[in-house]
Structures are given as C-alpha cells and as structure tokens.
Amino acid sequence: MSIDVGTGEDVPQFGLLVRQHRLRIGLTQRELADFSTVSVRAIRDLEQGRARRPRQDTVRLIADGLRLGLRARADLETAANQGRTSWAVKAAYEADPPAPPFALDVLVGRETETSTLTGELASGAERLVTVTGVDGVGRTRLALEVATRLHTAERTPVLWCAADAAPAGGDRLAALVRACVHQLLNAGDATDDIAAFVDTVADRPPLLVVDGVTGPVVRADRVAALLRDCPGLRILVTAAQPLHLPGERTFLLTPLAVPEDDDPLTIGQSPAVRVFVERARRVRPDFTPAPADSGLVADICRRVDGLPLALQAAASWLVVYDVPTLHQCLHADPANLLHHLAGADGDIRLRDALDHRLAALPTADRDLLADLCRRGDRFGLADVTALTGSSLPDSGRAVRDLVLRGLVQPSYEAGQSRFRILHLVRATQLESAARPAAGVPAHVGA
Template identity: 80%
Template sequence: MTIEVAAAEDVPQFGLLVRQHRMRIGLTQRELADFSTVSVRAIRDLEQGRARRPRQDTVRLIADGLRLGLRARADLETAANQGRTSWAVKAGYEADPPAPPIATDVLLGREAETSVLVDELASGAERLVTVVGVAGVGRTRLALEVATRLHTADRTPVLWCPVTELPAAPRPGGDRLTTLVRACVGQLLGTGAEDDDLAALVETVADRPPLLVVDGVTDADPRPDRFARLLRDCPGLRILVTADRPLDLPGERSFLLTPLAGPEPGDPVDRTTLEQAPATRLFLDRARRVRPDLRLTDTDAPLVADVCRRLDGLPLALQAAASWLVVYNVPTLHQCLHGDPADLLHHLAGAEGGIRLREALDRRLAALPAADRDLFAALCARDDGFGLPDVMALTGRSLPDSGRTVRDLVLHGLVRPSYEAGQSRFRILHLVRAAQLCAPAAVPA
C-alpha cells in the first residue's frame, strides 16, 4: 500500500496540485503512473516534496494522465516553474548570453593584472579566484575589466552579482535569472538556507558555463560545501570574487591587488615621467576632467609625485584628491596633504568616495585580532618601513609565526611589500597610518 501523506508546508505547489487533481478524479499513484507513463516513484517523490524540479516532459505526461483542461494545465506548468528555472529563462540565457555592466571609464595602469586573470580564467587554470586588497584599490573595476574581456572574446556569459544587493527579494516583473543568481550567491555566502537554487542555476547554465562575479564581499560566512558543489556540478563554471580578504576556500586562488606604482622618493620627476607612472597618470587624467586647462609647471611635477605617494597610489584616493583641483592649485593641494597624516583622511572625507574610504579603513583595522592590532599600532609609530626581524623583536614570535602575521597584514591590504637587494621590507600605507592615528577609539580594545 502506498503511503501518500506529506506535510503540506514541505511540499511545493506543483506536488500539491498533482495530488489534488489525482484524488479529485479518484486515481491512485499506480493508476496515474499507468495513464501518464511516469513512474510511481517519481509521482510519489513529487507529491511528497522530495523532487522539486520536474522536467518539462514529466509535467506534460502528468497533465495528460490527469486529463487536465487548458486552464488547469497552465496552472500546473506555472507551479512547476516555481520549483525550478523556467525553460524560457534557460532559452534566453543561451540565445543572448548576459554581459557584465558597462564601464564608464578607462582602466589605467592594470594591464598586467588584467592579462593574468583573463588568462587564468579563460584557460580554466583557475576556477575560483578572489581579488583582495585595501579599500579603494580598484578591485571592482579590475573584475569588470576581466569580465568584459572574457565576454568580448567569445561571448562568455557573465553573471554579475553585487553583494550589496543581497538578499534576493523577488520583485514584480523582475529578471528571473538575476533573482536566481542573487539567491544562489546568498546561499554560497551563508545567508540562504536552501540549496535548491544552486541546482536550478546549474540546470540553467550547464550547457554554456558562465563567469560568476561576486562583487564586494565583506562580512560573510562562506559555505565551502556549496562552493564545491556548484563547481562540481557545473564543469566549466568560473567564479571571480572581490573581497576585503581571502575566503579561505579549498581551491581558492587569492589574487592580491596592490596600489598603483608611482615615482619613488629620490627619483627624478618631470612632466614626462608623471605621464608614465600609473599612479600619477591616473591622477592627471582625473585632474584634467575637472580642469581641462591644467598645465603643470616644472615646480608642480615633484609636488604631484609626492601627493600620489602620500595617497599610496590608491585609485579612489587619487580620484578624490584630483577633484579638489576645481578650487585648489597643485601647491595648495600638496600643502593640505603634507602636514598631519590625519589631514589626508579629513581632506578626502569632503570629496566623493572619501567617506567610504575612511569607513572601510576603520572597519579593516577593527577586524584585526587584538594581538595584531597592538603590533600594528607599534609599527605605525615607526617612521620607516619594517622587516620580519622587527616583528620578531616586537612580538617575541618565531620567524614562521611572524611571517604568517605579516602575510595576513599584506593580504588585508594594510601594508605594502617591497623586495630590494634580496631583502623583504614592508611599509604601512600612509592612509592606513592616518586612519590608525586619527581614530584610535574606533578600534576596539
């Protein structure tokens, strides 16, 4: 005897409708199986909610077996589509592969990083890449460039999901594929409880695997099992994440995005060299957007180089500072950034993006473990750079432990490494030092 009882709240609408229609006309599951040629087990699993995504031909056969009219058949198909991605979504995805958002500016100074990521993802050498770096370094813009090049090269579908738009709340008339992608990303990052959407996404994209871009991960509890399942069930899928730190997932490739390079202290600087270094080139490009008539003098050139050094080559900071040239000249801007390190952040707080940068740096410092915050405060008190022996002396830790500590600071984007004369040296970014010095109360004890 077949057991047909199931909790209604655990059964999708499709399973409830099949059971209601079957019982209305007095059929057993065996009889419906005979009429429809669908197995008894499949019908039982659908009615009890163990199977939630019936195939298109299964829906048609069951509707035929139940002798449904046009209205009831349409309702049954609608209910089936609630449990899985509709055939129309899959067909639209394959016919017109989704593209990434359109960039509104030209990416400057990131050709090497872009080429490396495009090659790794296009070849499948890496399938899960997390771009990490300090706030304002340009992680989102780099991801957008990589996604655009992959899409342009061979129409690779790009599923772009900003984490700021999670959780995914269905909206009337909204894009069903977008809603599905956001729900899946929520499940990957530990904010969603159901796994059914992952299977629905695989069903939609498996025949033409996309690049899934998860942009802006900050506080998250990623689920390694769900990432592994998605990558396993959809061979060819690649995932590109931008985050403030590595997700620590199996198979993850952490890609550290460092600030733009600029003239080093002591380097000869003139108007020609400013146009060649990525940091100063970006600064001048943004400056000329607000001052098309800007003409640098020989005196201005070293001041611009020093401004870019004090802003650590961070694109967001460079753009914010350049926006002040609508009212300042170069010497005045340099003067504003040359005094107390806190002035850097106070100055930028008045420009677009500056407040977000300040808040992001404060959050990054507050996220450090207590012992690392104490170490970082001691390192900030030093005027010059530091090496691993300095960390060992300050903490009493072994060389391997000191190396792991500094590695974490580098991957958090708080310090910048350099390798000169066979020596590894590290320097705290000026803006990070400013955040540490001007807002110590923001870092919990």
C-alpha cells in the same frame, strides 16, 4: 548492492515516477545506474527527494535506462519540469548571454592584472578567483574589466551580483542569481535557489561575479558543490580578504605604481600620475602639470599610495588648490591627509572604509599594526619578532595576513624581505589611536 529506501510524502513527482518505473521492471538502483550511466547517488537522491531539479541530460539518460515508451517518457519530462525555473528564463539566458554592467571610465595601469586574470578564467586554469586588496584599490573596476573582456571575446554570459543585494526584485534571472548568491554566503538550510541556478545556466556556464564580500560566512561546501554540478562555471569574487575556500586563487590587487624618482621624463609614464592627471582634468579641463610641479605631483601620488580612489579624492581639490598648495596640505599631518581623502565634494567613503577595515582586524593583528605604526612605516620580520617576542614562523603568518588584506606592501631589498605600511593606513591608525573610544563606523564599500 544499492538498498532501496521508502519514499516520503515530500518527494517530487519525478522521483516517485523513477522509483515506480524502476521497481516495475525489477531493477535495483545500482542496475539502473549501470544502464543509464547516472550515478547511484544521483538516482537515490532523486528518488528520496534530496535532489529536486534533474538536468535535461539526466532525465534523458534515466528514461533511456528505464527503456520508457514515448508517453511514459513525456510524463517523466513533464514531472522533471515541475518546480523548475521557467524555461522562458533559461531560453532567454541562452539566446542572449547577459553582459556585465557598463564601465563609465577607462581603466588605467592595470593591463598586466587584467590580462592575467582574463587568461586564467578563459582557459579554465582557475575557476574560483578572489580579488583582494585595501579599500579604494579598484577591486570592482578590475573585475568589471575582466568580465567585459571575457564577454566581448567569447560571448561568455556574465552574471553580476553585489554581495549585499537583497535576494528578491528585478527581472527573474537577476532575482535568481541574487538568491543563489545569498544561499552561498549565508548559513541556512535551503539550497533550492542554488539548484535552480544550476538548472538555468549549466548548459552554457557563465562567469558569476560576486562583488563586495565582507561577511565572514561563506559556505565552502555549497561553493564546491556548485562548481561540481556546473562544469565550466567560473566564479570571480571581490572581497576584503581571502575567503579561504578549497581551490581558491587569491589575487592580491596592489596600488598603482608610483614614480620611483622625480625624473620628469619618467613621471608622466607612471600609472598613478596618469590617473591623477585624468581625474584632475575632470575638475580643471585645462590641467597640465607645469615642469616645475612634476616632482610635487609625483610626491602627491606617493603620499596617497597610488590608490585610485585616493588619487581621485586628492585631484578633486585642484578645483580649489594649485599643485604646491595641495602638496603642502597632504604633507602637513596625518589628520590633514585624511581630511583630504574626503575630496572636494565631501565624500568620506574611503576614510570610513579604512577605519572600518582596521577596526575589524583580529585583535592580535590590530595590536601588531598599531605598534608598527608608532615605530614608523617600514619594517622587517626581525622587527616583528623583536616587538612581539613571537617565533619567526608566527611573525611571518601575522605579516602575511596584513599583506593579503592590502594594508602592508612587501618589497625585496638586497635579497631581504621588507615591508611598508601604506601612508593612508598609518595615518588612519594614528588618528584612530588619538581619538576617544567610539563605536565602529558604518562600513561604506569601496
């Protein structure tokens, strides 16, 4: 049997009214729960002020369970609406489902990844997806494509929020979304904005996109509660690494496929080459690789690992270089390779992001990667156990962490697992090791 607990001064008017009506007709919390089909816990939380924003169907069910007349029911509904998000915001949200930001370019070479994620989120098979991968691989662009397809096909509301956005400013719905995300990602006691978010969207659950999570603090309990309190809500996160949340589906976004050989008939079909040529035509509209240069273009794409942002940086140099000169520059040495990551416009965000990514690794992972980079770019698990003296399971866990961060790519050769360190990661590590000790560079998101 439920035990009534006295209420304090901080209990909202709705909770006080529910308790007064319940006691007036002699019901316990358990009996009211049975009559209304609202859980005992929910009734207790409302009466004690721990829950402050009851949903509309909860208000209706409690009013039915209390057998309230028209006036008492109206008073209860008025009390429930006090302190809630504006009904105008909720009405506008439901009448005109928000759309994701507009994409400025066409996504190339990601049809499989886009279809997979769109299908999983559309069906509800996955409700919490984290897209991870090395900086510059296109996590944000993939999330944007998935969100656009869901919105276009099903009119799914899309609420897009940068993880580092301030929780204030902008229109009221955008401000509410940012405040909710802020409470999901930060350690603090307040959860009112999460409750207000549920209030607003629960009747038409959206796709919530949280773009660019880098910090270590993610409140697993709050994410779980949000998914529980808002059935149908789906959350798509882009992050530097898995968040390790219950129910999380980690989706590792790997670089674009590069040509496996120098066959002119297949080089042009490679997604990495298609992106390189498309980006090159932004600086040289007449650019078409000569047949003699096709192998060099393929090798350039391999050298920058098929990373979209690195392909863009390399292609931007064609305003100055011809293809053979660009190929020569990218193969000269690691320092030159990283210099050209800045692109012809001097934008160094990818280089800085890789520097930051390596500096932020746990010490053991960073030391292992440094040792592997000095030995070459390819290795197997046996090499790791010999290098570290660790057991096979411990070596596997260490390599798995590097793979899920996108720094190392797995392959399967002759029935054995093999691994390759990305050229750009190895170049960054070797150059960093050669530099004098310095502070960690400021992170610039990719």
